[in-house]
Amino acid sequence: xxxxxxxxxxxxxxxxxxxxxxxxxxxxxxxxxxxxxxxxxxxxxxxxxxxxxxxxxxxxxxxxxxxxxxxxxxxxxxxxxxxxxxxxxxxxxxxxxxxxxxxxxxxxxxxxxxxxxxxxxxxxxxxxxxxxxxxxxxxxxxxxxxxxxxxxxxxxxxxxxxxxxxxxxxxxxxxxxxxxxxxxxxxxxxxxxxxxxxxxxxxxxxxxxxxxxxxxxxxxxxxxxxxxxxxxxxxxxxxxxxxxxxxxxxxxxxxxxxxxx
Amino acid sequence: xxxxxxxxxxxxxxxxxxxxxxxxxxxxxxxxxxxxxxxxxxxxxxxxxxxxxxxxxxxxxxxxxxxxxxxxxxxxxxxxxxxxxxxxxxxxxxxxxxxxxxxxxxxxxxxxxxxxxxxxxxxxxxxxxxxxxxxxxxxxxxxxxxxxxxxxxxxxxxxxxxxxxxxxxxxxxxxxxxxxxxxxxxxxxxxxxxxxxxxxxxxxxxxxxxxxxxxxxxxxxxxxxxxxxxxxxxxxxxxxxxxxxxxxxxxxxxxxxxxxxxxxxxxxxxxxxxxxxxxxxxxxxxxxxxxxxxxx
Numbered sequence: 001x002x003x004x005x006x007x008x009x010x011x012x013x014x015x016x017x018x019x020x021x022x023x024x025x026x027x028x029x030x031x032x033x034x035x036x037x038x039x040x041x042x043x044x045x046x047x048x049x050x051x052x053x054x055x056x057x058x059x060x061x062x063x064x065x066x067x068x069x070x071x072x073x074x075x076x077x078x079x080x081x082x083x084x085x086x087x088x089x090x091x092x093x094x095x096x097x098x099x100x101x102x103x104x105x106x107x108x109x110x111x112x113x114x115x116x117x118x119x120x121x122x123x124x125x126x127x128x129x130x131x132x133x134x135x136x137x138x139x140x141x142x143x144x145x146x147x148x149x150x151x152x153x154x155x156x157x158x159x160x161x162x163x164x165x166x167x168x169x170x171x172x173x174x175x176x177x178x179x180x181x182x183x184x185x186x187x188x189x190x191x192x193x194x195x196x197x198x199x200x201x202x203x204x205x206x207x208x209x210x211x212x213x214x215x216x217x218x219x220x221x222x223x224x225x226x227x228x229x230x231x232x233x234x235x236x237x238x239x240x241x242x243x244x245x246x247x248x249x250x251x252x253x254x255x256x257x258x259x260x261x
Numbered sequence: 262x263x264x265x266x267x268x269x270x271x272x273x274x275x276x277x278x279x280x281x282x283x284x285x286x287x288x289x290x291x292x293x294x295x296x297x298x299x300x301x302x303x304x305x306x307x308x309x310x311x312x313x314x315x316x317x318x319x320x321x322x323x324x325x326x327x328x329x330x331x332x333x334x335x336x337x338x339x340x341x342x343x344x345x346x347x348x349x350x351x352x353x354x355x356x357x358x359x360x361x362x363x364x365x366x367x368x369x370x371x372x373x374x375x376x377x378x379x380x381x382x383x384x385x386x387x388x389x390x391x392x393x394x395x396x397x398x399x400x401x402x403x404x405x406x407x408x409x410x411x412x413x414x415x416x417x418x419x420x421x422x423x424x425x426x427x428x429x430x431x432x433x434x435x436x437x438x439x440x441x442x443x444x445x446x447x448x449x450x451x452x453x454x455x456x457x458x459x460x461x462x463x464x465x466x467x468x469x470x471x472x473x474x475x476x477x478x479x480x481x482x483x484x485x486x487x488x489x490x491x492x493x494x495x496x497x498x499x500x501x502x503x504x505x506x507x508x509x510x511x512x513x514x515x516x517x518x519x520x521x522x523x524x525x526x527x528x529x530x531x532x533x534x535x536x537x538x539x540x541x542x543x544x545x546x547x548x549x550x551x552x553x554x555x556x557x
Contacts, residue, residue: 106419109398109419109423110426112422113419116419117416118415119415120415120416120418121415122415125490125491126493127422127491127492131422
């Protein structure tokens with residue numbers, strides 16, 4: 001059975017979100033967000049700056065407390081979970097790719113150490129095996145094996161982002177949160193990164209929630225799309241459907257705002 | 262009042278009783294939870310930070326008039342730090358002092374554990390500059406506290422990984438991180454890793470005081486302490502591959518002493534009491550020449 005068939009064989013959602021709300025005092029971060037994410041599915045969240053995309057993502061990943069709502073992962077209530085357990089999930093089953101690789105990498109530690117950290121955090125204690133796995137993962141994200149002892153500060157922006165992805169995927173997570181993974185990269189590097197991500201998502205059968213304001217990114221990666229405005233979800237559906245036949249006025253504005261080359 | 266000498270104007274062992282009580286509570290808590298860093302309200306001491314203000318406060322809280330105090334600095338009893346702290350307690354507590362490890366009841370130490378095995382009833386007080394073993398990997402104190410709380414110590418191995426990747430072996434030679442009774446990862450203060458095995462299963466109480474960082478932690482007697490390592494790069498002690506040139510000891514930690522500008526050097530025990538004790542029992546090293554009578 002291939003990964004995709006295995007994925008298709010499960011009909012239980014991996015992540016179930018109901019009425020998630022986060023307020024900043026009287027202001028709304030995100031309000032009443034509900035969706036299901038199935039194994040192997042890529043969900044895109046788009047919207048303008050300040051629409052609550054990042055708030056939603058950090059609430060889901062447990063970096064911020066949600067005020068209301070329920071999030072269940074694989075049948076377990078994430079918001080009621082003890083912090084120990086949530087952090088263990090955070091370094092085994094989950095991964096979080098930051099927009100700025102400097103937030104997600106340890107800049108003072110070599111590339112190999114960065115990739116190995118999650119392995120050592122879950123108990124790997126054999127140097128040779130940790131290093132072997134680090135080199136293997138650097139290869140998968142197209143970083144030459146002889147850069148394994150270089151620090152990320154010696155890497156270009158695109159390489160840093162790829163390193164961050166390797167560091168996150170080394171423990172074979174099932175759910176990956178990505179916050180603008182291609183932000184700040186030039187278009188040719190973006191294209192290669194997207195290509196790489198698409199390959200990894202398909203090969204590993206990952207479930208991904210990807211936050212971006214770049215419609216081209218979701219067009220390429222996401223199966224389903226959620227459009228947010230002022231903290232609320234205004235439209236959701238299949239990616240092509242939403243982008244080709246937008247219903248809500250804001251979505252129409254968003255789609256028509258993309259510059260054509 | 263005017264006939265009081267300045268020393269008599271201070272409480273026994275310099276600190277007031279309420280402060281000592283506060284420090285003793287922190288020590289007891291530290292002993293109850295081996296390896297856990299307990300915050301305490303560190304006082305200004307009449308010496309600069311970095312000179313052992315934490316150790317001095319712990320020693321002051323432990324001392325009773327019947328104690329016999331030994332103070333060592335890098336193994337030696339006669340270096341500046343050791344002499345000044347010893348004199349401080351002679352003046353403010355009036356306790357007896359000694360250089361002999363076996364006779365001391367309280368030993369304050371900087372960067373060494375004595376070679377002579379400690380015995381039950383002794384207290385060894387370490388001076389600690391940075392109590393947080395994760396400090397150079399994770400600068401946020403809130404985060405390191407959380408990591409201790411949740412036992413997330415993977416990062417400690419990242420440091421060792423970096424060592425092996427860069428030097429081919431674990432190059433950390435001092436302040437080598439240890440795990441206490443399978444729970445807390447602890448910085449054993451900057452002792453050489455040669456001394457790490459002596460931490461484990463010691464019959465003496467071992468107390469660690471960091472004055473500037475305001476932390477106390479402790480190892481009760483007979484506590485299991487394991488130095489962190491990799492399966493394929495196990496922990497190894499290290500010392501200079503020589504014998505002591507004064508007493509001929511093969512098993513003690515050595516200091517290298519440059520003797521001239523022609524490349525001449527000698528290796529001597531860093532523990533002066535251990536070295537002198539061996540010489541007194543007639544053991545001689547390569548360069549030992551007794552001073553002629555009446556030379557001093």
